[in-house]
Amino acid sequence: MSGKKEEFIPFTPGKVNMYVCGITAYDVCHLGHARSAIVFDIIKRYLRYSGYDVTHVRNITDIDDKIIARSAQEGISTEEVAKKYTDEYYNDMELLGVSRADIEPNATDHIHEMVETIKGLIEKGYAYPVDGDVYFEVSRFSGYGKLSGKNIDDLKAGARVDIDERKRSPLDFALWKSSKEGEPFWESPWGKGRPGWHIECTAMSSKYLGTSFDIHGGGADLIFPHHENELAQSEAYSDEPFVKYWMHNGFITVDKEKMSKSLGNFFTIKEILSRYEPEVVRYFLLSAHYRSPIEFSDVQLNEAELSIDRYYTTVLRIDDFLQSESNIDRITSSAELEDIMSGFRHKFHNAMNDDFNTASALGIIFELIREVNRFLDSKPAGQRARDFVKQAYDLLAEIGGVLNIFNKTPEEWYRALMKVKKIDITEDDLLKKIDARQNARKNKDWSAADDIRNELAAKNIILEDKKDGTSWKIKVG
RNA sequence: GGCGACGUACCCAAGUGGUAAGGGAGGGGUCUGCAAAACCUCGAUUCAGCGGUUCGAAUCCGCUCGUCGCCUCCA
Structure with a gap:
């Protein structure tokens, strides 16, 4: 919320509630979607590894304008469109090795909760109905703009939205949209319609995580307007602070430009997985800090592949050594390896505790790999040496497990x-x-x-x- | 136009006050039948530029240049 790194103190000690925006199910996913999913998957894994009891909610938007457009285009119902691309999404995620969230709610299963929330906002004077639509009145919420660092006057001045005369301000956003002829609808006190985009996250997060929760995540492009609006609605409705820590992942770029649908410079997850191992994609995404932009290219993926190969090549050597049968004890000088091993977990935790610095964590892993190789080069022998190497291997496997990489055998x-x-x-x-x-x-x-x-x-x-x-x-x- | 982020070696990339992690590429070497792998070694007196604060700055402040993002759907 401050825009700075802060010490992490959850609302309830030992317990973390996190809500991450999933996808709108209207098309196949590209690598950008994969980044968000993988980043927050790793964050969840690390928090659990650190002993937190984590509840992770990731929603699916299964009704909105783009889904309606797609349904018209493909000649199938909106439910079928949403089902098709939700299935594709879960399929992609499984291939990528992204774990499932604990709760994966769909917007259309929560219309009732959304209607209740909207009713409450109207009662409290934060929202107003017009011709079957309901809008949130931005000027009523004094904190509007605090997440994205914008102020209402600047937004008005720079507004590029078409002016809708019925809205009290161009910045007001829809909580409920009346349905046009032939569009899917739900009954509501304001007539037939469908929810606006932002309200689902307010309704579903409070249902599953409470009105205040610890972490809310998503891509940086969601900061404004999506998360700003969510925040306004939620706090206006509950009078409680909505989210303690906002976390936004950076974009994937192609030739320095954001990978996006509209620019057409995207690569789908499927395309990439036809050429690279999922582990390569995961490693690639972890090789830069989650907030930084990361440039996509084959060169980059090849480097990730090379790095992973270095790991497995070392594991192959470790395996060979562990299977060796020499009983002559020959512990060679191993001070450096012992040194690195003893500080290893600590360094890894420091890196990850510093806003999930996975790139730094990977560096630490390769320092250990080099020392293991050095030790093996020194031609050690015997059971003590084997135990020692086994210990190093277990450390690597433990940390790899948290980052969800290095979890194969070299043969695999x-x-x-x-x-x-x-x-x-x-x-x-x-x-x-x-x-x-x-x-x-x-x-x-x-x-x-x-x-x-x-x-x-x-x-x-x-x-x-x-x-x-x-x-x-x-x-x- | 408003707001914001970033600029570290040939490439990728950590490092946010104490003297530049890690990976790849490249030169030299050890090992090897030859290779490969691994290891050793060389490689930024320097962190876009210019000023300032400080005993000390890549790290803080200011300005300049450059790149990108958000302000419209977007992970």
């Missing part, structure tokens, strides 16, 4: 890459070729061995020779 990662990169060789055939090459190598037939390696390299498969075998990887980046 490479198999997934094989699929997404459409490499046309079965794992069986691949292993046979590796076998054949091992034989050649045993016979010191280097040219035959190199031929096989080159042949696989042409398919973007990389072989790594190690002491006790050869492992395969998929070329990334």
Whole structure:
């Protein structure tokens, strides 16, 4: 609310109520929608990891002008439009690995609550009906503009909206819209109509989380007018502070411009997932702070892929080492690794406690990865060394789990890459070729061995020779 | 026009008063049959520019330049 970072103190100790604006179900989702979903999913996961009991509400707007337009265009009902794109949305979210919210309310299931709220606002003098519409009178609410940092006079001066003579001020916004011929409607004290966009969040958040709750999230483009209006309605209605902490994620940009429907410069989630692993998308989005704009490009996604691969390559080494059977204890100098390990959780928590600084958290992970690799390079041996490495691995897995990345085995990662990169060789055939090459190598037939390696390299498969075998990887980046 | 954000190495990106995390690319090296991976090493005396505050600033203040966003639906 202050526009600054503040210490997080929830209304009820240990309990966090968060409401995040979902989507309007009128079209397929693009990467921008994915960012919001992923960012708040990680925020929720971290809060839970930190011991909070989190209730997460994410709404779906299933009736509005765009849905009506789409319904006319596709020749199906608004319910069918909403159903179709809601299903698509949940499907995309599942593919991306975004967890479900605890409560996922639809606007049309809460018409009654909205009507009650609107009635209350009229009674209190904050809203007025005109010809079957109901408007919120912005000038009645003294705090209007406090979220977006705007003031009413500036807004009036810069108003680009068409002037509606029936409204007392151009800034007044609709709580209820009368329905035109052929449009879907619900009965109300003001006649047949449908709710305005903002009122659903007021009605549903107070129903599920109470009139005051801790966190309200959404994309930065919702700050004005959506959240400003929500705030005005809610506080006017309840006389309570609406939300303690507003959190808005930044945009995804393409050539520095906001990715958006209207500019047409968007990439759908499906398109991207046809070329990249979901984990790559998640990593990419976590590699910048959630409030910053983040530039989308294949170069960026390739770098994310490369970073993840570095992780799994290290895990592969860790696995090899843990399976080694040497009983000779040989703990090599590990002061640096011990050092990093002992401060690791603390550093991670510091990063995340500082407004969920995931980019910094990733940096910390790679510091540990480097030290683990250094330790393994120093040729340690024995059970103590194995326990030590296992500990490091568990730390990485724990933190990866919170960020919802690094949750595969290396084998799963490479198999997934094989699929997404459409490499046309079965794992069986691949292993046979590796076998054949091992034989050649045993016979010191280097040219035959190199031929096989080159042949696989042409398919973007990389072989790594190690002491006790050869492992395969998929070329990334 | 009003309001706001941002500008850190070749690229991406942390860092909001104490002397520049991390990843990628690149040069050199160790290891390897050769590779790959990994590790070591080199790489911004410097944080858009100019002033100011301070013992000390990328970090605070002012101005300039540049980019973007919101003010209309938008994650």
